[in-house]
Structure formats: C-alpha cells, structure tokens
Amino acid sequence: MSILLSVLVFFPVLGVLAILLADRGKGESDNLIRWIALVTSLITLVISVIVLASYNPAVSGLQLVDRVPWIPAWGIQYFLGIDGLSILMVLLTAFISVIAIAASWSAIDKQVKAYYTFMLLMEVGMMGVFLAQDLFLFYIFWEFTLIPMYFLIGIWGGTERVYASIKFFLYTMAGSLLMLLAILYMGITNGTFSVPDLIAGRAAFADAQHILFLGFAIAFAIKVPVFPFHSWLPDAHTQAPTAGSIILAGVLLKMGTYGFVRFNLPLFPQASFDYAPAIAVLAIIGIIYGAIVSFPQKDVKKLVAYSSISHLGFVMLGIFSLNTAGIQGGILQGVNHGLSTGALFFLVGVIYEQRHTRLMSEFGGLWKAIPLFSVLSLIVVLSSMGLPGLNGFVGEFTILLGSMGAESLGTHPWIYTAFAASGVILAAVYLLWMFQNVFMGPLDNPKNEALRDVNRRELVIFLAFLVFIVWIGIAPSGYFNLMDSSVSRLVNDISATVMVGQ
Amino acid sequence: MPEVTIDWYIALSVILFTIGSLGVLLRRNAIIIFMSVEMMLNSANLAFVAFARYLGDLDGQVLVFFVITVAAAEVAVGLALIVAIFRTKKSINIDDMNLLKG
C-alpha cells in the first residue's frame, strides 16, 4: 500500500483550493493565479518523477497499489496502481499539463480563475484515468475529464466554440454509455470491478466477450479517434484554445488508445484477436485518409488536427499487431504524438496570438521575419514527419516492425505494413506543404514583418518539447525498458489464451 | 336494599357517556360542548374505577389519574382557545367557525 499515487492524482486539487482562496476578484490576482497553477502542475510533475523513481521496470504487474474498499456491497474499490502500460502516459500527462498551463500564460486573459481551475481539474481527471484499476473508478474519471474540457472549449474557444464543445461532449458521452453497460455487465457477473480480478475471472464473460469488446471499443475509438468516428476532432481542435488543443492532442486522445491496451486486450483476448484485422484496416484507412485530408486544409490548425487522425492510426495499428514490438511502439508513439503534435499546436498558437489568423494564405516567408521560431518549428515538423533521429521515427518504425510480423493480421501482414508505410510519404507531402506555405517563399504580407521572434517563455516551452523529441529519437531504450516486462506479460497472456481458444 | 353491582356502575357510565356525546354533537355553545366532553371523559373514568374494583386490579385506577391529568391539561388549553376565539369573533357559537371548510 502506498498513497503516492493518490497524492499524484489529487495534488492539483490543492492548487484549485489555493486559487479559490487567492482570488480577490476583478482580475487583480490573475498573475498570482497563473503562478499558483504553474507551481501546482510543476509539483505534480515532480511527484510523477518520484513515482517513476519508485517504479520498478522489472516487475510486470501493478505497483504502488493504493486499494481500499469503497462500495463493498457492489464490489467497488478505490484502486489505483501503475505498471508499464501506464507509466509513460502518467509522465506525459504531468508534462503536458505544465506545458499547457505555461502556454496559456498570455493567451488567456478573461476569467483567469475559472480557466486555471479547469486546467487543474483536467489534470486530476486525466491522472485518474491512467491510474484507476477499478472499472467503476475508471469510468468516473473518464467521464470527469469531459467536464473541464467542455468548458475550456466552450468558454475560451474560437467563434464556433459552443457548437464544438457540445459536439465533443455528446459524441464522447454517447460512446461511453455503451462502455458503462459493458462495465456493469462484467461487474455484476463477477461481483467485482477491479481490473486484475476481472482479468483473472474473464472466463465468466468469455461468451459475451465480442459484444463487450465492442462496447469498450466504440467508446475508445471515438476518443482516439479511429476513422470514421473522427468528425468531432477537427471542430474541437480548431475551436479549442491553444492549451486545450495541446491537452486534447497530447493526452485525451491517448486515453482512447490506452483504454484499448489496458482493458480490451487483456479482458477480451480472443475478441481482440478476431477483430484485429478489421481494426487494423480502419487504422490504415485513418493513416492514409487523415494524411490526404490534411493536405488541402487552409487553416493550419485544422491541418494539424487531421494529421492527428493519421498519427493515431499508426498507434492503433501497433496495438492491434498484438505483439511486443507493435504494442510498445504504439504506446511510445502515443507519447511521441503528444510531444510533436502538442508542439505543433503550440507553434500555431504562438502565431495566432499575434496575427489572429491561422490561414496559410496569410503567411509565407516567415523564416525571414522570425528565424529562430522557424528553425524550432522545422524540428517539430520533422519530428512529426518521422525523421530518423527524432522521436516520431522510433515509434513509427517499431509499430510497422510489429505489424510486419503480426499473427493477428493473417498470413500476409506485409500488405497492412506496406499501406501504412505509404503514410510516411503522405506525411512528407502535407507537412512540407504547410512548412513551405508558412515559412518559405517570399515575405510578401506586410503584417508578417511585424511578427516578433520567440520570447523567453515560448523558448523554454519549445526547448522542453525538443529535449524529449531528441531524447526519444536517439536513445529510446530507457523508454522501452519501462514498459518491456508489462507488455511482454500482456502479449504472452494474449497468445496463450488465443492458442487455447483456437 | 338492592346490592350495588357492577352493572349499575356500567349503566351510569353508559348514560353519562351518551349524554356527553349527544351534547357534543347537538349543542352549539363551545363551553357546553366542552363540558360534554368532560362528561364523556368522566364516564370513562367511572367505568375504569368500577372495573378496577371489580377485578381487584389497580391498573384501572392508575389510568384514571392519567385521564384526569390529561383532562385538566385539555381544559386549560381548550378554555384558552375559546377565550382567544371569543376575543376575535365575539362569539363562541361553533357554527360561526368553519374555516376548515373544503
């Protein structure tokens, strides 16, 4: 028993209290609130690093478990735990939260108190999702994350923010209802909601596993989003404030892919195996479709939003390769996407703050006006394109390596791999197009000449991104090491079960 | 001289109770109704005492004390109410009081 994880999850609540106490109204204490939020998220980051230090990568099961009965009559527990499947997600969440709070420093000037309160609550929800090991608790956190995000988009978003936030809310909510039914079914048949216990007792609902799988899968697929459930994404991303987009791309989408790894694969191994080809096909359609659709976008932020569909397609393909390389690549690529797409949204936000437009046609030749910013952007773009030596490549390579030898994809898995790899070409097409239109060409719009280069705060944020982009790019072994034993246990478990099932 | 058996007490008690109830139902004066109620209570007391004596058991007598106490309290509250009503209505005719009419 350890309360470390509980502290990690609920620490931001202290920040919320501090913000509420500190507020003197009329925007007088806005700066103080910003600092409180930043410090709170920084301390949370430190706590997450302490968690990392106490985490033993050699152990494949749950660690640092905090488990007390909550509603014993229904077998519901307050149950937190961490393992190789979630450790990277937890670190990513802590990191992205700091970035998001720092990124909104000057962009948000109305209702500052409410904004940072929601940001910190968001962090609580996200941490809870990644740490909860009881399905009931998980569901509560899962739904809880909707609320702050709904307000972040709906209050501080763009012109069509209300439409976007409602769509986001309803879409996600609709998906998770089916998951709730599946959760209740399993919890009632087994008398417990604890995930490890359910995995041990999965024989009890083995007959219904295909339907249960779909119940979970639809909720997660909407969150990811898997093609064709992506329609909420461009709206939410384009309307959300910069920090909202960073969190959305950085963490919220990963909740979907994490859900697949954490729940679908171990709870319904046979169903996962049976549905793998279908999901892989959807993932590949997503990769190619997302990349093609990104290309003609006129709004840079929308382009980045659509590119997420393409990137998340890789993650899904990796997970449903159902082998160690694929799943590890998938999880790592989730982190990579959070970093590079988060950074892309950030850079769009920096320009938007000054020019109040995101249309590519308004830009061009920015490299001449703001060279440092352009170089940083180039590295981020290259990372998103999967240039070897940067993080994106490591993830994509491992995923495709996994898919190439995936038993779940039948006798010719190379067909899947080949189609997915064509996404690498298309990524170059749309990202370079965007880069050229914004940063290259003549600097012929006089409004752009007045742009300022990155200030110190933005530089620090960029560098924070770049450190990890490069680190994962050239020395990812440590990251793989963190999840190696957990993932191989999961894979062995699946292959053992599927063999029996055949 | 005929022996005064339990039957006599019961008969008296019944007569008193009947007079009391008829008084409650038929009279209009609140004070009279009140007195009738007292009469009903005391008829019950009489029956209690008689039975106690007849059965050689003290329970009935104990109960009578309770009833007397409650009756005293009731009189106090009831008279106070009547006085209060009289002050506002200048009448204690209960036909003038039908505020509970549905």
Next chain:
Amino acid sequence: MNAYGLAPLLLLFPAVGVLFNGLFGRRFVEADAKVGERWSGWFASLMAISSFVVAVLLFFTLQTNEFHPVVVPIMDWISIPAADFYVPWAIRVDTLSVTMMLVVTGVGSLIHIYAIGYMHGDPNFSRFFTYFSLFIFFMLILVSGSTYLVLFVGWEGVGLCSFLLISFWFDRKNAAGKAMNADAGRKAFIVNRVGDFGMVLAMFLMAWTFRSLEFDTVFETAVEMFKTNHIVQFGLFSAPISVVITAITALFLLGATGKSAQIPLYVWLPDAMAGPTPVSALIHAATMVTSGIYLIVRSNVLFEIARESGPVIFGVISTPDLVALIGASTGLLAGLIAFTQFDIKKVLAYSTVSQLGFMIAAAGMGAYVAAMFHLVAHAFFKALLFLGSGSVIHGMEHGHHHLLHDHSHAEDHEAVFDPQDMRTMGGLRHRMPVTFWTYLIGALALSGIPPLAGFWSKDEILAHANEHAQVVYVVLALAAVCTAFYMGRQLHLTFFGAPRHAAAEHAQESSRLMTVPLIALAALAAVGGLLNLPFLTTRMAEANHHHPAGVFVGLESWLEHSIAAFELTEAGTIHLPHTPIVLSPVVAGISTLLALVALGGAFYIYRNKPETAADPDPLQRIKPLWWFRILPLETFYMKFVVPPFKWLADWLAFAVDWNFWHDFVHNNIIRDMFVSFATFLADVFDKFGVDGTVNGIGSLTKGLAGAIRRTQTGFARTYALGVFLGAVALLVYFLWVLY
C-alpha cells in the same frame, strides 16, 4: 597504428560545426560581415578537414591491421528486449566505408573552401555552413553506420539537408511567380520519401527474416539460409528465402532510384539545381546521390543471392538484372535529355543522372568495384565541373552587375537575366582562364578521354558489360557517346566562339578561394585513374593473390576486403561477385574513338551557331531529339500523378469529410434528425400524449376532490359525528364481524 577508436570523432567534428554555426554563426556575421564570414566558413571547413584527417587515419589503420573491419560501438539506440530487437549506434570501419568517408570528407572539404568564396556576401552565410556541416554529419552516418537502420538515419538526414539546401534561397520566385526553390526542395524530399518507403519495408523484412539489421549478421544469415533453402517464417507468413531476398533487394532498388535519381524517380535532381552551386557539387553530384550505389555495393551479398535465385520478379527477371537495366536506360535517357538543355547546371544535372546510371548498371552487373571506382572518379570530375559552372555563373553575374553599373538604363527591357543560360555565354575562355582549363580537364575526364580518371573508370564498366551483358554494353556505349557530345556542346557554347551577351564580355575570373579548389579537383580528376589501374591490379593478382600489407595498390584489392567472395552452394563453389578486370584494348579503343568523334562532332555542329542569344539551337531541327526536352517522366507526373492527388485530396477533404461526413451526416442527419424528433416530442407527443395524460390525471383528481370536499363542512360537530360513527363502526366490526 590503431585509430579505430577515433572513429566517433569523424561524426563529432561536423556536429560541432553545426552547433557552432547554428548557435553563433549569425551573430558573428551580423557583427562584422567580413570577419564573421571568415570565422563561420573556415570553422566549418576546418571541421570537414578534421574529419578528413580522421578518415585518413582510419585508412592507414586498416592498412596496418590487415584490412580488418571493426565495428566501433557508441551507444544503444533502439532496444526492445521482449521483441528481440536491438540496434546500436555504431560505426563500421572497413575498406568500403573508409573509401566513402574519404570521398565525402575530401571532396567535401574542397567544396567547403570553395563555398566560402562562392557564398560571400549572402545574408544567410552562416546558415549555409550550418547546413553544410549538417550534411557532412549525416552523410558520414550514412556511410559509416554498421546497421541498415543507422544507414537509414543518414539516408533520411542527407535528404533533409538536400531539402534545406535546395530551398536555401526559399524566397526566390521564378517568372511565373512560384517559389521555385522551395518547390524544388519539397519535390526532392517527397520523391526521396517514395524511395524511403522501399527502404523501410526492406528493413522490416530483414528484421523479421534475419532477426537483425547488422550488416555482418544479415549477410551471414542470408548465405546460411540460402544454402539450406530455408523457408522464412514469421507470424503466419512464410515464403522461400529466395523470394524474400529478391523482395528485399527490389525494395532497395526502389530506395536507390530515389536517392540516386534513376528511372522512375530521377525527376527531382534537375530541379534541385535551384540550390547554390556548391550544393549541387557536393550533394547532387559527388556524395549524396551516390548513396544508392553505396547501398547496393554494401548489400552485394544479398544482390548476389538474388542473382542466384533467378528470375523471381514476375518470373521474368532477377533483381540485379533489373538494376542493370534501370541503370543503363537511365544512363541513356538522361544523356539524351542533356542535349536539349540550355541551363549550364541542368546539363550537368542530367549528366549526373546519366553517370549514376552507369554506376547503378555496374553494380547490377556485379561489377561492384567498377561501380565504386566510377563513383570516386565521378566525385572528382563532376564536383569539378559543378564548381567550374559555379565559377562561370559568378563570372556572368559579375559581368551583368558591371553592365548595370555602366548603363543602368539600357537594361530595363531585359526583365530577367539568367546567368546560367549557356546561350548568353560564349568566349569565356579568355575572360576566365583558370576556370576554363580546369573545366576542360573535367569535361574531358567525363567524356572518357585517356588518361583522365573518367576513361579508366568508365572503361572498366564498359569492359565488364561487354563481357557479361551485351545489351547493357550497347546502351551504355551509346550513353557514353551522348556524354561526350553534350560535354562538347557545353564546352563550345560556354567557352569557345564569341560572347553572345554583353555580360559574357565583362565576365571576370573568380577569387582565389574558388579557383584553388578547382585546381585541386582538376588534379584529382586528371590522375584519379591511378586508383585502380587495371594492369597494376592484374599484375598484383598474378604475383601472389595477396596484398602486401600496408600498401594501397588499387581499389580492386582494397575493396576485396569488403566485397568478399563467399560460398553460395552446398558444393562449395566460390561465387565471386566481381571478376578481376583486365584492360580490354578493343573496348577501350572503341570508346575512346567514339568519345573523340562525338566531341569533334559537337564542336563542328556548334562551330558558329548560335550566333546570338536568341538564335535557335542547331539541334532544334531534329524534332524527335527535341522531344526529350519535354521531360518524359516529369510530364507524366505533373499530369497524371500530382493533379489527381490534389483533386483527390480536395475531394476527400472538402466534399467527403467536410460536406458529407461532417455537415451532412453529423449535422443534417444525426443532429437535425434528433432536433426534429425532439420537436415532434415537444410539440406533438408531449402536448397531446404526455401533457394529455398528466392533465387528465390532474382533472380527475380535481373532480374527485370537488366531490369529496363537500364532506368537509368545517363544522366541528360534523367531524365529531364522523368520529362517533367511526367508533360505532369499529365496535360493530369488533363485536359482530370479528367474533
């Protein structure tokens, strides 16, 4: 001497160069242009030279250690224990990689020095050298990686540098208003990515088949598997090893056609000439574009196995034959296109494509040493030619500036002066003597005139083709004729005859910084043949099959330590991927004769035409030849690939995803249907259904209550009567009903 341990320095120096120029270069140059440029340029050059020194040390180390290949590990890269996948960062030092290192750093250093002169005055001087150092860094990773994956890092990295350097002047627009430099850079990157698609797929296949991407392991396992007719199995997939290796090599070929600009992906290289000329010399002639050849030579074991596997591709052809065929046809096609170009650099670009075709063809035929020999020789003379053309362009620009100063009003009508158009040149040999003489040496070397480097290297390829593949020989010989002809045309248009434009009359010789590297390269182009003189090698081979330790005799015996003989069959027959070359007097004689005739012919045809810049080219009368100007594949891509893709992307993005999926399905169908359903519920169902029921219950209650309220008279005695009756009823109940 043992300098293996120094290998990481090879990469460290250029990395320091990148950091220095990237972080401080701009500040230096902005503070004081003259001093800053000197610091920035010379620091980068010094880093390249330092790497060259390390490469030379490695060269001698190999000599003194019996050419023993060594892998110098640096650190772990991707390591996934559970998936049994491990790739380290490591440097492989063997004769092949050291050859490439020497070329890259040697020629690279000269071009660095040249570029200090060439880029003088450019506002982004330091950025240029940052990219240049970055390029050297990635190119060295490419040639020194000990695994395919590390090779691929360099492979993509040089592609990035190529993109950055081509679009170096990203704000330039052409007459049509398009940002042509940026477009060209993007095109190069994307076309290369098509090739990279093949590379990554090949690596996935290798990783699952051989469980490693390390060169030695892959080759050893491949040979073992081939000997035992192994059936490759991973996941549920299974295929014979011959098929798998054919697939791997075919995918390599796709990668090589991208990087080394072969059919069908050569289209990016001519456009790449939009970049600064030192870039064209270093990246698009001497080093990066040869990495496809390096890849094939490096993978010679796999290609030889593919050759042994026979015609697996559609049952028609084996991969090495396909490689040779593609190389030869690219050689000829590019040679023909070069006839029709007016831009001095475009001629050289197509010439590069053509020469790369020679190398690819040689590698495809199994003449790996010949391919490497031509690669090295080509690096010398083609870098020389590009630098020479840069010097010419500089001279012409200078002349043009001179004119503008003299009579600025006269030039108004001439909106765009193109200093690269050969039609405006002529007679430059008097104005720019050093450039002329060095250029002449380069051109003759390229044309294959003895005893210059190109003669020896090209002849080796032709001799091999003559012996093993007659078709390839004929095609390549024709390509060689083309080479001599277009070089003759270029020489004449540029340096001979009379100036056809005032700018050419005022052209000026370039600075010492530029001419000294030209002279050095000219010397190399002249004597480069010494690297692999056929009779020398032959005599060595006859003398004692063994190489005297510590002495470099020729590429043949030097590279033998990387391109090793190996056994492919159970019987133990030794399969030699290369045959020791013998000078074939007939072949050499024929090609020399043809080259001389072609050169002479070109000089004859262009002896007094065109007279002015506006005159048509004499060749323009030969219509079919001029068709090659409308670049065959370029047109195809621009008509049948790019517009359909854009159309598809537009259609998917706006019609399908936005109008249909987002607006129609989600907004119109789902949302609006929900809204109309809700309206129905609210206005119809709710009003008459729900409200009706609820109101009904309400009025019923009301009616009942109305009836019942009558009992509530408000008179105390009514209630008392009720109580009384109730009591009676209870009594009756207890007395009669219950008992």
